[in-house]
Amino acid sequence: MDKLEGRYTPLQRSLWIVGIYLLAGWLWITFSDYLVQQWFPDPELLSRAQTYKGALFVLVTALVLFLSLIRQFSKDRTLLSLHHHQREQIRQLNQFRESVIERADIWINVLDPQGRVVLWNKAAEDISGYPREEVMGSDAIWQRLYPDEEERARIRARADEILRDEGEVVGYETWITTREGRERQLSWNSRSLHDEEGEIVGSIAIGQDITDIRMAENTIRQRERQLSTLMDNLPGMAYRCRYDEHWTMLFVSNGCRELTGYEPDELVHNNLVSFAELIEDGSNEHILQTVELAIGNAEAFSIEYPLVRKDGKRIWVWERGRGVDGDGELALEGIVLDISDRKALEDELSELATRDPLTGLLNRREMTRLLEEEIARAKRYDRELALLWIDFDHFKAINDEHGHAAGDSVLKAASALLADSVRSVDVIGRFGGEEFVILLPEMDRPEAWETAERLRRLVSETPHPLGGGKTVCLTISIGVSVFPDHGNDPYALCAAADRAMYQAKANGRNQVVLAALAEEAHNP
Template identity: 35%
Template sequence: MSSPSGKPLPAGAGRLLRHRSGTYWLLTLVVAMVLATSMALWWTLRQVRSLAQPFQQSELWHVSSVHSELARVALLARKLRAQEAPDADLQERLEVLLSTLDMSGANPRAGVRLRQALPQTALDLEDLARHVERWASRFASAPAERTQVANDILLHSDELLQRIRKAVVAVHLFSTQEADGVRQELHNQFMLLSAVLGGLLLGTALLIHRLLHEARAAQALSLQLAQANRQLEMRVASRTREIEESRALLGFILDSSPSDVVLVDVESGFVHFINNQMVERLGLQWPPIKLFLPELLHDPGASRQLMEALDTYGQVDGMEALIGAKNNPRWSSLSARLIEVDGKLAHLLWGFDISTHKQLETQLRELATRDSLTGMLNRRAFLERGTALIDHCRRHAKPCTVLMIDIDHFKRINDRHGHQAGDDSLRACATAIAGALREADILGRLGGEEFAALLPHSSAESAWSVAERIREAISRLEIVSLASDPLKITVSIGMAEMAHRDAGIETLLAWADQALYRAKATGRNKVLAYDGATPTP
């Protein structure tokens, strides 16, 4: 025989299990006998207690009391007629007899039993009650007739006493027969109770015998189990040593790993394991006792995203986030798992430092979106951001104006003063234009000596003043040239306001370029607006 886990049971265990099965059935039988005995004992006690109730003999007592009171009434009636007793005594005795006959208030149950078992006796008592009521009424209402009432009582008393004596005998016989029946029923119940108690005694003896037998078998089995337990403890100790050695090796490997690793309890935040790399990353001198996973990430949004993914999917892979000390956060590629440790949920997090990769990525992004000479947005980046900004203005029904700025005679500057002077002129113009714009405005170099600025929430009138500031600021610039005296430069500016809902960045740039072409054709160093936009002030 084997255990539920598949391991063989010690010798004798199967036999003990079979004995126990038989013991359970025997115990069930004993319990059933106990219940049966309890029910029989309860019923017997109930019958015995019913015999002790005062109403059991109340019929006999009632009829006997009526007979006694009627005899006293007859005796007082004789004394009253012989003038040996006062009227009040007879009146009082009649009232006592009348109250004795009334069973409705004192013991209604006895009256019901009497009417059911002895109807003739009940009729005799009722007839007596009518006579007594008539006597009491006449005695109280007509004092002059009291002697006649006494004579009437004596006239009927003998007959009534005879009938009541017969009623006493009938009630006595009825009570005796009823008591015999109750005694016979109690005898039968006690015999049944004795049989059940005998069975209970026999079952208890069998149960004690079985329990003693099982105790000896259990003692023998306990010796076998103790020996098996010692062997199991030796195997557990050996396995524990192997696990501890494996954990120590794993801890050494993780401490030597270049990745950051931490294992924390979900509920309490207790740190099961944290390697030295993570401790250094957090800027701590000693490993913390408690640490919650969201505290590692600097961005609250990234923390919520990480925890929601763990709660939903139980794992996260390759999530990029800032972790580490607050004064020196580093970018890491994080992975996490929701696992079970010692029966409780825990978070396992490991990550790799990607700060260098992030810096290179930022530099490449800057190179892809910025002009290398002036640091402004290049044409592609200007068009992307300009499109988004124009869409924003269109959704919120706000004006938007584009400025096209071109350096006058730039080719002549390169030819006469050299390309270095041309580059200096471009950088100086870019600085002057940026100084005249707001933070919300965007500025880009579209190519050569041509710049573009997008002014959101600006109408043609407000953009006109900005364009004039740009033109005047550039006209005051002096570019140092090695070949000649300081160089003066001017710019021409064309502007166009968004006038149609379908006008995009390309359309606005084309309109502003047309205005720029007219400014150059009409003398340069001026600001002109597109003819289709708001009229020039």
């Protein structure tokens, strides 16, 4: 029966069934009547047998009809169920196409084995500008999307490889030309499609418009190149570091190499050395306090400190930075510049501002400042302080006889002799002309007088060069005053020593005179 259903139409199958039934009925009637007549010669038994034979035929045919109907109804129910299932699958596929394929924000298209479009979703329409009705069932879209013949041939050859099941593509990027003439860059994933029997029925391609992404990436790369160029040409080192005890560097520019002598990767994450180790001992605490104060006030900080390079050279740097949020933790960003030349110039200017240009000794203003500091210290610790006021005897005669250049030579030599003959804690300066002052911390009257006398003898016994190989003898007169015996302030102490010096000159010069005790020194 199944073979009949598979080989013939419903009408042909019906005629076959009726023919078989008629043949079976004719054979039953013919042969059963003959057999009954042979088995039952008695007319009465024959009549009864004929009745039972007819009833048996009805029952058999009814049973066959019943089984046939049962079998057909079962097959109909299976067919109905299969039909319902197919309809549900079709509905779900349509729903999937509507909700996923059509509403997807990525380009989806399907090609048949000849490269003709059989599916073109809404995103493909929006990106390309070509509506579905213009591309379905045709391969003309290739020429529209890729107007350049060489590019089109290359893309089409790749698509044909997929249709022949010779591979698939992932992240394959191409440029298309839209209907409006704009160019868009797409990234493609594509593979071949197979039916249930494994035959190739086409290919599916999924494309993502990456034009804006690539433009953003190019912009970022360009900015990174610009930033890198800027960083590499900065006069110093740009940095980003953690706010920790090591000042752990997260990033340093290439200027690190010239500034510190270290390669950037040697400083980053303290791979070889931490930045804190480069800072000269004693400066880290001051730096930390300055940075803490600036962060607390939400301000930028500026600080100068000495740094030790990889080659051991000591330099001065200026750092400008501020605290920033670095991925949930506090970080510092800024720049470090080498200011060694500026510091050297500042030191030189400071030296010029505090030193006598001829002798190199401290000048009157700096000596006065130091005298104030020493008196304040002596008061604080209840200690004594001596002051020597020195004037060269008959110095004008040297200038008149030998010239001012010779006089300058004598002053320089004599001042150097005095500077080399006092303690390291003592301070010597030139007050002007041929007048010099020496501060002697923690020295009483006898010690001060003895020191002054020693210096007087040393000067008088030492020949002083005039230049040109000539020398001259020279003497000095010294006045000595001591804090607090001769005064409680710089003015009183200087005045007492100056008076004592003039007294030494009045007494015949080349002498040491101790200042008279001041009355105020004895009064509380």
